[in-house]
Amino acid sequence: ETGVTQSPTHLIKTRGQQVTLRCSSQSGHNTVSWYQQALGQGPQFIFQYYREEENGRGNFPPRFSGLQFPNYSSELNVNALELDDSALYLCASIPGGADTHEQYFGPGTRLTVT
Amino acid sequence: SQKIEQNSEALNIQEGKTATLTCNYTNYSPAYLQWYRQDPGRGPVFLLLIRENEKEKRKERLKVTFDTTLKQSLFHITASQPADSATYLCALESYNTDKLIFGTGTRLQVFP
Numbered sequence: 001e002t003g004v005t006q007s008p009t010h011l012i013k014t015r016g017q018q019v020t021l022r023c024s025s026q027s028g029h030n031t032v033s034w035y036q037q038a039l040g041q042g043p044q045f046i047f048q049y050y051r052e053e054e055n056g057r058g059n060f061p062p063r064f065s066g067l068q069f070p071n072y073s074s075e076l077n078v079n080a081l082e083l084d085d086s087a088l089y090l091c092a093s094i095p096g097g098a099d100t101h102e103q104y105f106g107p108g109t110r111l112t113v114t
Numbered sequence: 115s116q117k118i119e120q121n122s123e124a125l126n127i128q129e130g131k132t133a134t135l136t137c138n139y140t141n142y143s144p145a146y147l148q149w150y151r152q153d154p155g156r157g158p159v160f161l162l163l164i165r166e167n168e169k170e171k172r173k174e175r176l177k178v179t180f181d182t183t184l185k186q187s188l189f190h191i192t193a194s195q196p197a198d199s200a201t202y203l204c205a206l207e208s209y210n211t212d213k214l215i216f217g218t219g220t221r222l223q224v225f226p
Contacts, residue, residue, distance in 0.1 A: 002159070031212060042118075042203050042216030043158065056213050090157050094212050101146050101207060103214065105157030 023091030137204035
């Protein structure tokens with residue numbers, strides 16, 4: 001186990017609704033990345049937060065937004081849900097400090113949009 | 115655009131044999147290449163990282179090679195076991211970013 005937790009485990013939403021997914025990083029990790037993984041695909045980078053500031057963003061529209069809190073836990077918010085947003089959403093916490101590159105993934109939240 | 119290719123077909127091998135998985139990339143110059151294991155319904159788990167100036171890295175039964183001229187990494191599991199059955203993902207990373215670009219993964223099935 002990586003020590004990274006995510007909630008909820010599964011979620012079903014209707015097109016047009018909004019959703020908030022949560023992630024608790026491993027203790028001492030000040031950076032968190034969020035990824036979207038469609039069925040049969042590799043994870044796709046959404047964005048990253050470092051010390052509560054967005055620190056890089058992938059090719060996702062602005063309706064995907066995030067927050068990182070002082071305790072380094074994090075949220076991913078998706079507005080105006082579309083059917084194609086159905087996927088496994090993964091957060092990954094990254095240790096602080098130089099020359100640390102491995103990422104510690106949570107178990108993911110499976111989002112289904114109907 | 116950047117592209118990462120892994121064997122899309124599942125790899126089926128017999129227990130005890132060596133599994134070799136391939137990761138090819140184009141239009142990218144990664145500083146680091148990582149391999150992750152992912153079991154169904156779970157998040158990826160980090161296995162190995164290799165830097166652009168390293169040719170080979172080993173960890174127990176795992177070996178990774180990195181050829182920046184061929185733009186290819188090979189991932190080997192020696193003396194494979196049924197418990198090694200999973201999807202294996204390669205991921206590329208540039209300098210000064212923690213953004214990982216993943217391949218689609220290769221599903222490995224090890225039969226007793």
